[in-house]
Amino acid sequence: MDNGQSRMPKRERLxxxxxxxxxxxxxxxxxxxxxxxFELPHRMSEDFSLQAICLDYRVSGSEPVPxxxxxxxxxLNLPRTxxxxxxxxxxxxxxxxxxxxxxxxxxCLCVIIGYWLARLTGARFYADLYDDYSTFGLARxxxxxxxxxxxxxxxxxxxxxxRTLVADLEREFxxxxxLLLESTVDPRVFHPREQRLCRQELGLxxxxxxxxxGVCGGLNNHHGAGTIFEAIPEFEQSDPDVVFVIxxxxxxxxxxxxxxxxxxxxxLPHHSMPKFYSAMDVVVVPLSNxxxxxxxxxxxxxxVIACDVPAVVADVGALAQLFxxxxxxxxxxxxxxxxxxxxxxxxxHAERPDVPVPTWAEQxxxxxxxxxxxxx
Numbered sequence: 001m002d003n004g005q006s007r008m009p010k011r012e013r014l015x016x017x018x019x020x021x022x023x024x025x026x027x028x029x030x031x032x033x034x035x036x037x038f039e040l041p042h043r044m045s046e047d048f049s050l051q052a053i054c055l056d057y058r059v060s061g062s063e064p065v066p067x068x069x070x071x072x073x074x075x076l077n078l079p080r081t082x083x084x085x086x087x088x089x090x091x092x093x094x095x096x097x098x099x100x101x102x103x104x105x106x107x108c109l110c111v112i113i114g115y116w117l118a119r120l121t122g123a124r125f126y127a128d129l130y131d132d133y134s135t136f137g138l139a140r141x142x143x144x145x146x147x148x149x150x151x152x153x154x155x156x157x158x159x160x161x162x163r164t165l166v167a168d169l170e171r172e173f174x175x176x177x178x179l180l181l182e183s184t185v186d187p188r189v190f191h192p193r194e195q196r197l198c199r200q201e202l203g204l205x206x207x208x209x210x211x212x213x214g215v216c217g218g219l220n221n222h223h224g225a226g227t228i229f230e231a232i233p234e235f236e237q238s239d240p241d242v243v244f245v246i247x248x249x250x251x252x253x254x255x256x257x258x259x260x261x262x263x264x265x266x267x268l269p270h271h272s273m274p275k276f277y278s279a280m281d282v283v284v285v286p287l288s289n290x291x292x293x294x295x296x297x298x299x300x301x302x303x304v305i306a307c308d309v310p311a312v313v314a315d316v317g318a319l320a321q322l323f324x325x326x327x328x329x330x331x332x333x334x335x336x337x338x339x340x341x342x343x344x345x346x347x348x349h350a351e352r353p354d355v356p357v358p359t360w361a362e363q364x365x366x367x368x369x370x371x372x373x374x375x376x
Contacts, residue, residue: 015049016041016371017099017123019090019114020106022054022075027270029054030065030073034270035299036130036161036183037106043364045072051097053090055110090117099123101371108133108148115151126371127152129160129169130183132295157370162297162318179370183299184358189271190306193278202245202265202279210243211347214280214309216273217300220251224286224293224314230336231343232257242347247276277307282346287314289333297322306357310350312342323353 018041020029027034030052033042041052054065054075065073076089094102094117102121104114105128118125139145152158152169157177160166166180199208219225228244235242236259247265250256256264268276277283283304287293294317301322304311313323315330323330328345331338 015051015097015099016044016101016103017094017097017114017117017121018044018050018052019102019104019110019117020052020054021110022056024106030069030075032270039186039360040105040128040364040367041072041103042069043361044368047365047368051093051099053093055086055113087113087116091120094121101126103128103367103371104151105130106133107136108139108144111151112144112147115154124156124371125151125154126157126159127155128181128367129158129165130297131161132165132291135291157373159367159370162295163321164317165295165297168295177370177373179366181363181366182297182358183302184360184363185299185302185306187306187357187359190274190277190303192308193274195278198275198279201275204245204263204279207243207263209241211239211241212280212282213242213244213343213347214247214276214283215244215286216247216268216276216283217286218251219246219248219256220254222288222290222292224288224333225251225254227333227336227339228284228286229254229257231339232262233259234336234340235343236261239344242343245276245280273303274307277304277309280309281350282310282312282343284339284343285311285313285319287316287319287333289314289316293317293319293333302357305353305355308352310346310352312339312346322355326351326353329353 020037022029024034024037029037041050044050050072052073056075056077058078065075078086090113099121100123102114102118102123103126104111111127115125134145134148153173158169159179159181160169161183163180166178170178196208199205215228217223232244243261243263245263247268249267285298285301285304287296297318301313301319312329312331313319314333316333320330329342329351331342
């Protein structure tokens with residue numbers, strides 16, 4: 001560990017069952033070794049005996065678990081017998097594992113099933129929330145929300161991705177053990193790179209004399225893209241040297257602006273994002289002024305910070321808290337003029353927040369300590 005904490009000794013007797021969905025942010029969690037749902041259990045398995053189970057909500061079509069992960073990862077398709085067959089498979093597997101701890105993440109259904117498995121096996125139960133799962137589509141199914149709330153109320157502890165979400169959970173479940181556990185990045189992937197070279201590799205070398213403003217991710221109103229797209233024409237006449245470089249999925253609700261100051265790169269693979277950020281002079285990290293925006297902790301913010309690129313961020317929830325010391329870099333998510341002013345300020349001053357970016361190993365260690373607290 002590089003944070004001064006001593007690592008906990010490996011204790012094989014403490015068996016943990018990790019439960020999550022198989023598909024996350026258009027990625028296969030195990031096959032792509034993608035983000036929080038992979039990194040936390042993978043790092044935890046270095047210290048404890050752990051079995052990870054990914055639930056694929058499709059009857060067929062999952063990628064096989066990579067051979068190097070087959071000892072600790074299982075992927076279960078929704079069987080043709082639907083929920084009953086699934087529960088039987090999970091119960092049989094859980095009995096073989098005999099977990100002391102069950103951790104469920106990713107959505108209401110996984111949390112409900114995780115609580116059920118913990119009750120049947122006598123394990124302690126923890127829920128990991130990287131978002132407010134009650135806003136997800138599955139929560140609209142009859143009976144899901146009350147079962148989800150009951151599972152949270154009976155949990156031995158809750159970990160959550162943002163200070164805003166932790167604060168609301170503390171109000172709803174007073175006295176419940178809580179852990180702030182932000183999603184983060186792999187420093188081997190996200191680190192500063194040479195701007196000129198990154199521009200060339202992205203096919204932007206011919207515009208190397210321009211100032212680049214990067215926009216990426218889900219390009220819809222839910223993620224605040226509408227305000228950015230409305231601001232772009234304002235720069236065409238007043239700031240001809242500013243080019244908006246856009247990457248991500250375009251939605252009908254937010255048509256992509258057209259003009260000489262817009263370059264669309266399409267959808268880039270996740271491993272290309274450090275190159276994208278490093279090619280920019282400023283990156284905009286948007287969010288909508290909604291329940292989603294209030295609770296979310298955009299991992300993208302840590303990605304940009306780790307690449308040492310100045311950012312302009314929506315003044316919402318946990319994202320605003322992260323950039324608390326830089327008011328000139330925060331804009332009201334519905335203010336086109338406010339966003340334009342922040343972009344111009346950052347293009348001139350290039351200020352960066354002085355915040356440490358934790359590693360996944362550090363976050364996994366925190367979760368290990370938290371879920372081991374009840375071990376006798």
